[in-house]
Amino acid sequence: MKNKVQITKLQMITFLIQTQIGVAFLSLPYEIHQIAKGDSWISLLLTGLFMEILVLFYLILCSRFPNQDLFQILHSMFGNAIGKGITFLYMGYFLFTGATILVLFVHILKRWMLPYTPAWVILFLMASVGIYIAIDNLKVIARFYFIATFALLVFLFITPVAFKDENIHYILPIGQSGLMNILKGASNVTLAWQGIEFILLISPFVLASGREKFKAATLANIFITFFYSFLTFVCLIYFNNEVMKLLPQPVLYLLKSFSFKIIERPDLFIISLWIILVGTSFISYLYGASLAGTFLIKRWPRKAWVYLSAFTCFVFALFFNGENEIEKVTKTATYSGYIFFMAIPVFLLLLSFLFKKRSKGEVNAEHY
Amino acid sequence: MKQTSDFEDKNGQPSTKDVATFDARIEYIKNSFVNTEDLLMLPVSYNSRKGFVIYIATISDSEKIQESILFPLIKFGELNAADIPYTAETQDKITLQESVKALLKGNAVVIFNGLDEIFSFNTMKEISRNLKEPDSEKTVRGSHVGFVENLSTNIGLIRKGIESRHLKINYHQIGEYTNTQIALVYIEGICNPALVKRLEERIQTLSIDMTFSPGYLEELLEDQPFSPFPHLLYTERPDRAIAQLMEGRIILLSEGSSDALALPVSFFSFFQTSDDYNTRIITGSFFRFLRVVCFLLSLLLPSLYIAVIGFHFEIIPKEILVLVKSSVENIPFPPLIEAMVMAFTIELIREAGIRLPTPIGQTIGIVGGLIIGDAIVSAGLVSNIMVIVIALTAISSFTVASYEMSNTVRILTFPIMLSAATFGFAGIIFSLMFIVGHLCKLESLGTPYFTPIAPFNLQGMKDAIIRFPIWLLKDRPRELHVKNKKRLNQPRRWEKNEK
Structure with missing residues (x-):
């Protein structure tokens, strides 16, 4: 393997951050506020903690199969037929998530920025950017994600402007909504962490020891958790309970209310940067789906699978972007997430302990 | 001589025997050069042996021929390359085939009747101009020498x-x-x-x-x-x-x-100039930073303006709104057409002026820049602000240190303008994603093009967007995988000694 594709730890961190922070976070404070009210930010911290346990599970699994990605692990655990079956399901899951991203993206973009542009044009643009970058190897994707991370920092720098009009009483007393609601809220926003399963896909290509990979994944998770909690916190102390119920994208409303001397509507700039974040998540799912595809039919190059995946997502998003369907699609995505990034990997880990399975195989890098 | 040349093959001559004779050899060389008229043959004789000094007049230096061939012939009565100290590339005894190549390089070849050896002398004419400062890369400080065509x-x-x-x-x-x-x-x-x-x-x-x-x-x-x-x-x-x-x-x-x-x-090499290192650290860094900012400015300014005017009017604060409105209101064209017309005019002026002699080039600049710019606004075809935007774009594209890169920027502006006119800010972001994605994909000889940003390299950043002090630029660029990584060990060691 002369040209084996490898990425650095830093690239792994930015890859995970970019994959997970995507379309959902603009409406995240609204979603969670419906359940956990003023304590939403605590819920998010709890979810982050829970995800950290998941990260630990993932990396134990990875260290038992250091040179294999998820699909190869499935293959060596369950044999050819079942392994390929589950891989196929994963491909479906990646495609579905990619399509969900597109659906939500078009929905928000049409509402905030391009009300008169037909949906298919926006979808087409996103799909073509997705193809252009996902078609290349992991190294190129990781490089792109690193640059995209700068867009994320803008959010962190611009939202604290809200502190000048804050009212801390909105979130007091802490614990007002009760432990049950906090926990329920925590379990409801796992969609925002979707993408964490990519640890299992990219781990064999990271130039680091298992311990370092764990550190990197943890750092990414900490960043994401604090990013979400911070944004939600800012929204909570800026808008009161009644207002929060009316704002489906509180982060954007928050930014809309600011005005600077030279820019009257910073939200328009911010939503443009958000397009990049959505793009990176979408690219990841295209990459994941195409990876699964190449594992299923080895004769087809990954390129073909990227085209196919992008086309599938495009068509799906074209037909299911009505108001009612969006809710259904989001729900399904959340539930399928439970299965695919929680249940199956944990189950895999347990099985590997049970049957004392470990890998000896070499990573198959020809397609990447 | 067992080799046969193309020439002989074509005519199907039984080469070796014929070529072995003196006349045949002369004939061979003559034919090799398709009887060109600047192939000169100077008959000489020594020890009553007839011979020829053969050379191509247009690329050989006749003075050198005199000094290195004719004088020794007279002086020593014998031709021996070892006696001639000042022709470094002199070879004697070459084959007939090699003699053709030697002649093409500007060497003189000497052949004698009855001698098997062919002598070749370096009599190449130096065609070269004086060293002067290159027009395309002027600097304020430092060396003013440029390469020549030799x-x-x-x-x-x-x-x-x-x-x-x-x-x-x-x-x-x-x-x-x-x-x-x-x-x-x-x-x-x-x-x-x-x-x-x-x-x-x-x-x-x-x-x-x-x-x-x-x-x-x-x-x-x-x-x-x-x-x-x-x-x-x-x-x-x-x-x-x-x-x-x-x-x-x-x-x-x-x-x-x-x-x-x-x-x-890598990408950032095109923003470095030798002047950066000849000015003080802070000024050098400022100039470098200015160039990178100008790159972004010339890439994005016209499209940002188009997007704001065409899509996101609400982004402009009230105070500026009045100004912009009064300027744009009476223009019959959409902002994209305005921008395209102006950008195209700038390209015209550049292309028209570039190959003309300097005085005429300047006239073109004045006619193009001042007269067209002024007339187009007072005629009401293009708005004032658009002229400012496009002029700023053009000037900032020329600040990029490399001619190639500044062309690249101006070419890329057009598609971004187009997408900004179609999709507003979203269009700009999508085209930026394509461009950055493309930069991430590029590799030159296997080294990543967009380093030190992607893949990120902290050491490399020291010489990318700003210029760090020379004593901190300790390593050579990492992406080149050089053998000797350290550039300097202990610069400014005197600081320790003086304490």
Whole structure:
């Protein structure tokens, strides 16, 4: 393997951050506020903690199969037929998530920025950017994600402007909504962490020891958790309970209310940067789906699978972007997430302990 | 002589015997050069043996022929290359076939009746101009010497700058007809040998009838010819070439061209100038930063303006709104057409002025810039603000240190303007994603193009967007995988001593 594709730890961190922070976070404070009210930010911290346990599970699994990605692990655990079956399901899951991203993206973009542009044009643009970058190897994707991370920092720098009009009483007393609601809220926003399963896909290509990979994944998770909690916190102390119920994208409303001397509507700039974040998540799912595809039919190059995946997502998003369907699609995505990034990997880990399975195989890098 | 040349094969002559005689040899050379009229044959005789001094008049120096051939013939009565000290490349005893090649290089060949040996002397005419400062890369401080069109002079300039026995030069011939000599210059012990090997393999497999400019070489050797971004750095300055060599890059020089090509280079190499290092740290950094900002400005300014006017009017604060409105209100065209017309006019002025003699070029600039700019606004075709925007864009595109890169920026502005006019800010972001994605994909000779940003490299950032103090630039660029990584060990050691 002369040209084996490898990425650095830093690239792994930015890859995970970019994959997970995507379309959902603009409406995240609204979603969670419906359940956990003023304590939403605590819920998010709890979810982050829970995800950290998941990260630990993932990396134990990875260290038992250091040179294999998820699909190869499935293959060596369950044999050819079942392994390929589950891989196929994963491909479906990646495609579905990619399509969900597109659906939500078009929905928000049409509402905030391009009300008169037909949906298919926006979808087409996103799909073509997705193809252009996902078609290349992991190294190129990781490089792109690193640059995209700068867009994320803008959010962190611009939202604290809200502190000048804050009212801390909105979130007091802490614990007002009760432990049950906090926990329920925590379990409801796992969609925002979707993408964490990519640890299992990219781990064999990271130039680091298992311990370092764990550190990197943890750092990414900490960043994401604090990013979400911070944004939600800012929204909570800026808008009161009644207002929060009316704002489906509180982060954007928050930014809309600011005005600077030279820019009257910073939200328009911010939503443009958000397009990049959505793009990176979408690219990841295209990459994941195409990876699964190449594992299923080895004769087809990954390129073909990227085209196919992008086309599938495009068509799906074209037909299911009505108001009612969006809710259904989001729900399904959340539930399928439970299965695919929680249940199956944990189950895999347990099985590997049970049957004392470990890998000896070499990573198959020809397609990447 | 067992070899046969193409010429003989074609005529099917039984070569060896015929060519062996004196007359046949003369005939052979004459025929080889298709009886061209600048092939001169000077009859000489020595020891009553008849002979000829043969040379091509247009590329040989007649003074050298006199000094190195005719004088010794008279003085010693015998022709011996060893007696002639000042012709370094003198060879004696070459084959008939080699003599043709020697003649083409400007050598003189001497053949005697009854002697088997053919003598060849270096009598090449030096066709070269004086060293002067290159017009395309002027600097305020530092060296003002530029490369010329002579390969050996250029290599000499580099050798003068790097007095090291590790400086290595590999010659190659390209072009089946032109036989252009190119030189691959690198420093053994710094440069990554894998890069050299890869480049040499590429050069050796080139098969083309001619090359007259480094543009040919660039297009034949680079990885992605269709990319809008330049992959090779042109420089006419020996000091810049030397700096590139010292960083572990390879320099390509070719005969007849005053440009050196440095490779593999990264995106930020195009923003560096030798002046950055000749000015103080803070000013140098400021200039570098200015160039990078100007790059972004010229890439995005017109499209931002188009997007704001066409889509996001609400982004403009009230105070400025009145100004913009009064300027844009009566313009009959959409902002895209305005911008396209103006940007196109700027390109016209540039293209019209570039090849004209300087005084006329200036006139064009005045007519184009002042008269058209003023008239187009007072005629009400283009708004005031659009003229300002496009003029700023053009000027900032020219601040980019490399001519190639500034062309790239101006070309890229057009598609971004188009997408901004169609999708507003979203269009700008999508086109930026394509461009950045493309930059991430690019690799030149296997080294990533957009480093030190992606893949990120903290050491490399020291010389990218701003220039760090020279004593902090300790390592050579990491992406080149150089053999000798450390650039300096203890600069400013005197600080310790003086404490």
